[in-house]
Amino acid sequence: MFSTRSRPVGITLTSLALGALAAGCSTPAGNAGDAGGPEFIASAVDFSCSGPFGGFRTWSSTPGVGPPGAPDPSGATDGGIHSGPMVTYINTKPPSGSTSFPIGTIIVKEQTDPSLAQRQIFAMVKRGGGYNDVDGTGAINWQFFELSNLDMCDVSIVWSGFPANTDPYASNPLVCDQCHYLAKSNDYVWTAGLSLSSF
Numbered sequence: 749m750f751s752t753r754s755r756p757v758g759i760t761l762t763s764l765a766l767g768a769l770a771a772g773c774s775t776p777a778g779n780a781g782d783a784g785g786p787e788f789i790a791s792a793v794d795f796s797c798s799g800p801f802g803g804f805r806t807w808s809s810t811p812g813v814g815p816p817g818a819p820d821p822s823g824a825t826d827g828g829i830h831s832g833p834m835v836t837y838i839n840t841k842p843p844s845g846s847t848s849f850p851i852g853t854i855i856v857k858e859q860t861d862p863s864l865a866q867r868q869i870f871a872m873v874k875r876g877g878g879y880n881d882v883d884g885t886g887a888i889n890w891q892f893f894e895l896s897n898l899d900m901c902d903v904s905i906v907w908s909g910f911p912a913n914t915d916p917y918a919s920n921p922l923v924c925d926q927c928h929y930l931a932k933s934n935d936y937v938w939t940a941g942l943s944l945s946s947f
Contacts, residue, residue, distance in 0.1 A: 777904065787877035790891070790908075795856065797901035804856040804871075805900070807837040810941025830870065833860045835940045838928040842947050848935040849944070851876035852888070855937065861922040869895040869903065872928070872937070880909075880925065887936035 780794040797803035811834070839854040859867045871893040880886040894906040894915070906912065910921040920926070928936040934944055 792872040801839045804837045886925040892924040
């Protein structure tokens, strides 16, 4: 039997508004081109085994850094930040026919040669919300990270956004943006295996 009672309109509208707000903030999905849309703010747990994506080493992977045969864009601006053999991981592939990666996409590049504790690890996260619009020349909506392995499951964040003053390449804090801006046609992602046209 259904109740004939009704809630006051103000309470119902407030409940609906709070529910919609919570739903918008709790998911990494959204319109990648919407500068005012939802944001996905990553933390160290999003890269770890206990996180919502199950640990970056379990994600789809591809070798390499940049497109085959293309000049290495990093050599001109960063002294070769992405050096040595690397594996690139992505938490979620974009839907077929996408022209950009969805908000909540996490891409991790990890060296494979050094010991676990010595590996260089960089990540870029599709944060959204118009983040990183550096005078129209940044990797808009993307946030950059350097990570450090704590063990096979967990990492710590060395820096996010821009290189920390302690890093050897920090003399140019826009080094990530300057390089990735050259790959604007692929939503600022260089890795050959992550070409949007291949999904």
